[in-house]
Amino acid sequence: MLLEADTLVYDNDRNTVTAVGGVQIDYDGNRLVAQRVAYDRNTRKLIATGAVEIVDRDGTKIYSDEIDVTDDFRDGFVNALRVETTDKTYFAAESAERRSGTVTTFNRGIYTACEPCEEKPDKPPIWRIKAQKIIWNGEAKTVRFERARFEMFGFPLAFLPAFEVADPTVKRKSGFLIPSYQGSSKLGYGVQVPYYLALSPTFDATFYPTYYSKQGFLGMAEWRQRFNNGAYDIRIAGIRQQSPEEFDPGTVDSREKFRGMIGTKGEFQINPRWSFGWDVLAQTDKNFSRTYSIDGFNQSVHRSQVYLTGLNDRNYFDLRAYRFEVQERLLDADPRSRSEKQPWVLPSFDYSYTPDEAIAGGELNIDVNAQSLYRRELDRSGWQGSGDSDALVRGTEGWNGRVTAEAEWKRSFIAPGGLMLTPLLAARGDAIGTSYSGLSEAAIADLAGTLGVEDDIRSAYFRSMATAGLEARWPILFSTTSSTHVLEPMGQIFARPDAAYQNRLGIPNEDAQSLVFDATSLFERDKFSGFDRIEGGTRANLGVRYSGAFQNGWGLHGLAGQSYHLAGDNPFASPDLVSAGAYSGLESDRSDYVAMVGLTTPVGLSFSAGGRFDEDSFEMRRTDLTAGYTTRPFSIVGRYSFIEAQAPEEAGDPPAYGFDSDRQEVQLSASARFFENWRVFGSGTYDLEKDVLVARSIGFAYDDECFAYSFTVSETENRDTNEVDRSFGFSISLRTIGDFGTASNSPFASSRL
Template sequence: MAPALAQTGGLDVSDLPQNAQMLLTADNLIYDNDQSTITAAGGVQIEYAGNSLVADRVVYDRRTSRVMARGRVQIIEEDGDRIFADEIDVTDDFRDGFVNALRVETVDKTYFAAESAERSGGRLTTFNNGVYTACEPCKEKPGKPPIWQIKAQKIIWNGEAKTVRFEGSRFEFFGMPIAYLPFFEVADPTVKRKSGFLIPSASYSEELGVGVSVPYYLAFSPTYDLTVTGTYYTKQGFLGEAEWRQRFDNGQYSVTVAGIRQQDPEAWSSGTVNASETTRGMIGSKGQFRINPRWSFGWDVLAQSDKNFSRTYGIDGFSDTVQTSELYLTGLDDRNFFDLRAYHFDIQENVPDSSSSARDRKQPWVLPSFDYSYTPDEAVAGGELNLDVNVQTVYRDALSGSLASTTPAVYDRIDGVEGLGSRLTAEAEWKRSFVSAGGLVITPLLQARGDAIYTDYDANTVNGVTSFELNGTPVGSDVRSSYYRYMATAGLEARWPILFSTSSASHVLEPMAQIFVRPDAPYQESLGIPNEDAQSLVFDATTLFERDKFSGYDRIEGGTRANVGIRYSGSFANGWTTQGLIGQSYHLAGDNPYAQPDLVHAGAYSGLETDVSDLVVMAGIASPNGFAFSAGARFDEETLDLRRTDLKSAAEFGPVTTSLQYAYIQSQPNYGFDEDRQEFTGIAKVRFDENWSGFASGTYDIKSQTLVKNDYGFSYGDECFIYSMTYSRSKNRDTKETSQSFGFRISLRTIGDFGTSSGELASGF
């Protein structure tokens, strides 16, 4: 709206060059000395300082210094905006004037019309019975009302204060009035940053009640500002928020604070965090700065009165269930990488720390996590040398583990140790590829690694490690304060890609084999070494040819192992492509690291715990018209029973886009999953026409026969208006508790966004 109003300032040319030349063309030019007027009539066109005026007739009165243009008046400004009117009457300096039947079309496609407009003092313009919209008029039916428009008795544009005020205004949607405002004021859009109220928003949840948020924006300077938001909840009272933002040439930062004194904590279930707190608040900050083109640093930190405040009240940027606070320094130069970070993980949950299901207190501090990788630009002995360093220090003040149902109780799984664990790892790897005349690719590899590990465990951890059991058999070990371990590897890889071609297709078949010779890993039978970063182990076709298949540095692979497989890829003249891989891994000598005890049983059920691994298979196909399908599976090495599979498909059918995924994982009791897991996930998106679209998604747990999550929504969007509505439903696999939420968002171009959302509407359906 305001952009159109501001463009009526095209009548204000006081800032034009004083020496600008005016070019006038007309069919007739009439001088009336008696009336002291000069009249241009018939096809009048005036060019002045990049602006042009076209009219049927223009009269200049030398006595009153007024210019009057009549009949199909059109002004085209230097920036391309167009102003249409039946009649324009202004002073020759364009400071004051009057316009009849005004219509404005701006370059950024905003539209304004008024019965008349008056300008005074060179700064104040008043539009009478004005209409504003950002929707382009219908070409087939110009008289058809736009999707939305604002009509006002008076629209006052203050060029000095840079504000636009609407008086007696009403908002119309498809020509139907839906809201009336006695007055409201917005910033002149020629000013990108101006203090004032922003669009209010609404929310609802059963425990908070109805909430109405009113933000106020304060633009102190072009580089820093403050947004203050007050939200009143009908059940819990007033929530105050403030966000400070500041920009610099090399970065920016923000600080957010919020607080509330809850009026009705009992609205939440008893025994929860939300129900036990009255005065609640938080402070959080985010920053990102670039020191130079190679180095940057930043932070994302949160401190709050209790562990669930920011999530409960939806504090923007700090409401994730898992909130990661971090400080970091990163450097990147060609193939060299430096990353230093400090972490703390907050689990925002409504469960008190005394509950057995509480997770927040068990989360660690990581002080620090350090990674450095260096690859020389020049070849070393004709091959590539990589140097890697990793440092990790983890502190946790509560033991994270599970107890077996035995008396006395013993630990059978420890996810995270209580106390301090620190590790320094340095690793070097060299490899070089040789290609024979027949296309055989031979790659020798040499690797060396050393670890220094320090531990300072609490008594709970020491007791848990020493009394650890696996399937009822004690496997506990003593705990030492320091460990030093090493590993040296000599490896050889052979690949022989064979090309088969026909007139309509080409195929590449590539047999591949690897062998890695190394000693047994020191202390691999000891449980005293913590496992923080190598707890997730997935053996499939994508990891078959990895030198070390553990997911992190805390576990180390030893012994001699061979990996064997065949890869295939094909492409066809019609645009279809295919790929596949099948293979196995063989433990040849030494102790199998995947069969050794571990605090989280990382090797159990991995398919690598036997000398001959499970068989892994992968296949995929893709078409040029958007269809793709891939399948991955792992089969028992003896019975070929299915242990794990992942199926994925995606397709486009005109305006419809779909994807479907299926996952199956056989039960892993010692790994924490007593039953098989099977799950379907489907997503569909459809575009009905240029403006309308919809989507639906769902996740179905086959084992529990539960639709654990489903979402639906639709949206409308064009050049001036966006509307979306969503509905979500989730159901707990075990308790069957159900929660539902919905939300909508309306966006009016040049006006702003507003909407509402709700949290849980009901439970226990």
Template sequence: MGAGVLAGLAAGVPAFAQTTESVAGLTRVQDESPLLLQADELVYDRDRESVAAVGDVQLDYGGTRLVARRVIYNQRTARMVAIGNVEIVQPDGTRVFADEIDVTEDFADGFVNALRIVTPDKTYIAAENAVREGGTTTTFGHGVYTACEPCRERPEKPPLWQIKAQRVIWNGEEKTIRFEKASFEFFGMPIAYLPVFTTADPTVKRKTGFLMPGVRYSQELGFGLAIPYFIALAPNYDLKLTGTGFTRQGGLGEATFRHRTENGLYTITAAGIHQLTPEAFDPITQDSTHVNRAMIGTTGKFKINPRWTFGWDVLAQTDKNFSRTYDITGFSDLVQQNEVYLTGLGDRNFFDARVMQFDVQESDPDGAGRDAQQPWVLPSIDYNAVTSRPVAGGELAFNVNARGISRDIADQRGNPADSNFATRGLRGENGRITTEAEWRRTYIAPNGVALTPILAAQADANFLDTSTFPSYSATGAALTSDDTFYRSMVTAGMEVRWPILFSSTSSVHVLEPIAQVFARPDETGSGKLPNEDAQSFVFDTTTLFERDKFSGYDRIEGGHRANVGLRYTGTFNNGWTLFGTVGQSYNLGGENPFAAPDLLNVGAESGLETDQSDFVGMFGASYNNWLRAAVRARFDETTFENRRTETEAEIHTGRFTAGAEYAFVQAQPTYGFAADRHEVTTRASVRFGENWQAFGGATYDIVNDRFSRNGIGLAYDDECFSLTLRFDQSRDNSEVQSNSFAFRISLRTLGDFGSAGTDF
């Protein structure tokens, strides 16, 4: 080996080419590139015009490496033969193993014996022989294809799945692999015979052709078989057409177009059906009263620049339950939020503007149910900003919120004669513009006490169509008769915190007393204005120290108030952490906003409607990264009776994960809950073996002594195959039980097959 070998190579072997096109591990020559050779010896045969490299031969040309015991190049026929433990490694990482390879010098045509190919994405092809023709097509004789890695301990063991075929044709021009007279084997056992089967080759991520079918079943629809067809129109846009045949309702057609641009993505989905048996559904419902049903939906999201995003999510359909009944992907939620939005995010500010309309996909007839009560939000605007420089040594923040509401039918709870009658949303149009500013600065006293003065101001302008307002509440609130209503609120407050540190050789503890005092006038217009965005309210330790405890801008907390509490955190060297908070709130003077009626009587039975609030507390513990538990509770301020409790616990080990939540809420007749509510939710999963997982969960209604939801499942997952089986049950308040079974099989490189959910 040495200079003589290289000189002989230059004289007898042509300069092979750098490769750019590879099919089945064999690459066609295009551009000339130098060749490097290493071998024990070179043998020249001038009569046959051939050169042979013998013994530990290594070739490197254009990034492709070849190793063999012997390589012979015939100048007369322009063919090269590699013999004995041949291995080729392509620039893309594809590895080819063979006993013998006989190819032309440009690798356009050739013949291979005892071939085995391993692609970079871990797909495997083996064959008794292979013939390459035209530089684009390789035909394997008696080939085997799989995406499963061979067992290292037992290489002869069959993979989990494989396809055996009399002929396998790999077309590099069309980027397809065609199997002829094929059988699909699972754990070495044939389970299906496929006369002809075609799939995209492993180098292709998007390819026109049929996708894996799906199945569905429900009592109303019957058995359904979905056949999807994917069309790769261009590298950045495509179309998927799906035809689903239901035994009871006929054919459902679906089409989804996707287009990715330089700065975003948008989709358009359309579907339709002519129902053959609408009477299979419950009578006088959306599903039974419409024969021809269709929808069109579109989504989009675009980055205008690094700070601004524009997007939309819109659904239009012939009736309000079509997309949910037929489980149209992306549009089957119970509540579909139609919106067009513009969002901007800076270092210290945020802007969001959106137009929204809510569709409740329910089976109730038109004009009934909750869908008819849903509003148009025209628009909703939020702007938040924090000054980049201190103002008077402190932080100054601004908030602006504006919303416009239009609703054809009032959204009401109960009937006017009921004690819990209330109006969640008013008929007609109403709007509000709110501006808010807050300044705060923290001073640290010599003894470690943190003093934070707080100043805040808020101003609203409300615009009302009072001519359309019906009876609205049993709370006694009287809606204003003014078409325009202005209100304002100014707040001055002080927060005092004194974190006290205790430490030992094995732990660190921080005990922090907290006190807040806020002085402000009474809320203007309490109970006289619509309440659209401050309807959700829970008093607990997360809201104890909020300056304004209402969840939205439609209500403003007024009156003088004090919040006091104690926080504790303990960290131990053995991995345990303890944390907790207890506290109480006091109405010091003025009107208590949580006792003042509004259209929903939001503050009633909240624990804040009395001058001295209920006690709230939270205590939790965690151990390293595998255990966490916490309990939150609210107790009556005089009797210490339990009003509300929430408990949660989670555990994570190497193979086992479990969690549980318990919730108790005392009866709230003002909101229509005449009895206490107790509910327990559990979930768990365990991994066994190397690839198996079992999981399950349940929600138990203690008051009604029944499971409202429960389910179990089994999953398998490895590098080439995944399987999920799941069974779920749910029950509504009338004890009607719904069963659902779902399964999904995924074969890597081939596709997915299964059902998202089958009801029976």
């Protein structure tokens, strides 16, 4: 023990030692500071008075005017005390008693995790719990409140006879978690009371018993385990629906009584280069996890997959098997249903290799891609689900597979004057196998007849492509005293033969169905999005790029150009099972014009715009405008999007690639913070074509170091039926106590008048 004081008084008659004036005692990691300390050798007790402060070995601070404690700081009694723990939680009481060195009982105590106001220390905190007794068990790591009253801003809100929470220092402890309330017009109102079971430092379990007033008891449990190199979890849920008739008739939800799921996710780092993982969902029907909002598995489209990935410098390896699971209410017999039309991809393989050493003075890239997939049901429905005889064949029934290998070499030369020339050579080969059902073959033949081309259905296809290209860039620098500008004219030319089987239908298109031609893809060598489509013929791309840096951090950049088909068959005007390339802006010899521009500023303002314009009339075909302003107290982002209809204009044109009507939409979101801790936010989406505010929401929130609250109201409106769904939700978070929240959908829907 180390004792420091201004004066020491020894009383041998009473067998006491008294330290007076600036007393400080250090013993076994504990520290006591007071104006006066009297030590009774007979009882082995210290009585400290006058601005007493004790700091124990854990860092917890105790403040009082008088403390009676044993000489080993193990047990004691305190009047009018205040306790501050290391993680900024606070106890106060009229008196307290400590026994066995671990259990502290606060009489008429107060507990909060909110730091006292420096300007007004007597001001009530945002929240606090007052109790007749607060029992803090340092060994069991619990805090028990008896005859407790919960207060907000000094006003009582709830009374609880008794409850117990984990010690503020505990990160994992078994026990009940804060209940949550849920509800919807189909499920009824429900309450969930989770129970957390801490089994070991590396694995645990959580049970989520939930009762819905209309559908009954939902049982759910989650198991989690962590290792040195990764972690996995398993979630199981099930219910016996009491009232399936509450759901809309003719839906999956209304047809099922016993429903359940099992889902698991995992990811492991085998070594610094290799990782392995999975995300798998299995359920009794295709919509259970979405209907009951099973966390982690309630997406409208869930991808179940198993994968192995390797990455080393510029070399990449990826092997995975997966399936997209569409969670929808539609029955499988409904032609609009997408669930059974999703294929099993077993497997998908990607490999990319770039040697570290230069090859013939240039860079060599080798890419390999392979995929094998099986689909049980023909996906013949058009983008609008029309089911017409000439609908696009988005997916064939049966098996198909492909292996692609491609090599590309390029080298850059800088000519006098700054002209940069990059010659390019590329070669590619594909081996494709198919095992179509009779229904798929008939669908392909029907579509070929509609398009006026031949069908060429085989069990195997082999095709190759060679490319010779040249890219020229001439960056020109302009500088002033306050800005720097770079203007860079660019040009590319790629000479290729026509692609094999280009004007006949037969080769499946699974991974190149999405095609968006804009400024970002103008200078791509192959503008198709995947490997199933191959670009042939001779094509040139011309454009100009600009970037400018101005004084005080302002920046401006832009790109504009056009693509030209010079020789051979235009692949974007060639027939395809999904009409990829039609209405893309690339189907004519002169493409549409594409452009983009962006602005950045140091004051939080940003702007970007991109568009595609008709090559003859300069009429707008597609555009995206985004503007935003962000500062610490305020932010707002607006976006305008327009996409022209991608549908036939005249007889004999390809079937609709996308939507058969124009799409025009405005989105706006904003958030404002005021009074430091308060903020309000909102968002809206407006369909200009249908004159419908399809989504809107507004809410407000408060957050500080000990308390957070948010409340949100939102509505969504069907673009076609004008049916409105409303929902609201709120959440409360009390630091060290837990989270509480609720969300419910309105039990009614209204139509716009």
